[in-house]
Amino acid sequence: MTRPAAVWPDAAAAFYAACLDRSDYAATVGRALRQALAPATTLLDIGAGSGLLGRAMLQPGGRWTAVEPNAHMRGRLAGAAGVVRPRVIDAAWESLPQLARHDVVLCANIPGPIDRPRMLLQVCRPLARRAVAWVVPAQPGPRGPCLAGLLPAHLHGEDETPGVDLTLAALPSDERPDQRIDVDWTFRALFADQAAARRYFTDQYGDRLGDDRALDAVLAPHLKAVAGGLQAEARKRSAILIWTASGETDR
Ligand SMILES: C[S@@+](CC[C@H](N)C(=O)[O-])C[C@H]1O[C@@H](n2cnc3c(N)ncnc32)[C@H](O)[C@@H]1O
Incomplete structure (x- = not known):
């Protein structure tokens, strides 16, 4: 399979994945998804x-298919102990194998919604019986490395338009989502020490x-001593975008 360049090492x-395990992403975004859409x-x-959101979205006894091009993920x-495991498919959305329709199709923070939303929507819609749900960055600020927002704009050098604005602007009015819910959450990373934090950047x-010295001075206000090292926190906002097959959500 040809790998899109965006697939991580x-x-x-x-x-x-380790950062998300320390963060409140699954709890906050998962809760909002479950409130907007009945579990799938x-x-x-x-x-x-790593399946945090999928697990939160699945009805007990439900069937979960995970498409994931990264081997570590x-x-x-496949290896998570004591929790529901999905059927795992090694593919990218640009080259999916033939798949049956599912109750809900979820795309959370993957490449596509910001730069190719119409193409991704064309892939998702025929595969969804009830709803398509995307989770898209909505904070004003950089969207590249997860901790980029700790740097001042002149250092990260990125466009700071909320990603969801670009998604919605690229969709014609008849392809816009039926519902949008914004959720604030906090991304947390643990570094062994100052040198490891510096190396990340x-x-x-x-x-x-x-x-x-200059980089340490920029990072110092953002690094807090915790058990095991130094923790950095970045505030995030996610927009949950929902398209329903019937034109209505369950709530
Ligand atoms: C930021 S993570 C989000 C993971 C998960 N959905 C979540 O919300 O925690 C992005 C994931 O998308 C995967 N990915 C990258 N390019 C992809 C593509 N073209 N098609 C499908 N998945 C892709 C990555 O391997 C990675 O696991």
Whole structure:
């Protein structure tokens, strides 16, 4: 299979999954999803990652299909102990194998909704019996590396338009979602020490962030000593976008 360039290396996937385990993402976004849509009897979870949201969305006894092109994430999905495991498919949404329709199709924080929303919607809609749900970045600020928002704009250098604004602007009025729910949450990363925190940023941005002392000064206000190292927190907002097959949500 040809891999889209956006598919992470395993180390980046492992870091992200560990951060989500420390964050309130599954609790807050999962709760909002369940309130907006009754739990899915069958769930097609595209770009499922470690499966936190899919697990939160699935009705007990439901059937869960996870599409995931990253090997580390597939290992987490298949190997999780003591919890529901999905059927795991190694694919990207751009080249899905033939799939049956599912009650709900979920795309949470995957590449596509911001830069190719019409194409992704065309893939999702025929596969959804009841609803398509996307989770899209909605905070004003950078959308690249998860902790980019800790840097001042002149250092991260990214466009700060909320991703959801770009998604909605790219969809014609008859393809806009039936419902939008915004949820605030906090992304949490743990670094062993100051040098590891610095390395995270220099790996992403190279030496444009200045020397070690300059970068330490930028990061210091954001790093809190906790058991096991230094914790960094980034405030996030996610927009849940829902398209329903009937034109109505369950609530
Ligand atoms: C930011 S993570 C989100 C994971 C999960 N949906 C969540 O909300 O926690 C993005 C996931 O999308 C996957 N991914 C990247 N490119 C993809 C593509 N073209 N098709 C499907 N999944 C993709 C990545 O491997 C990764 O697991």
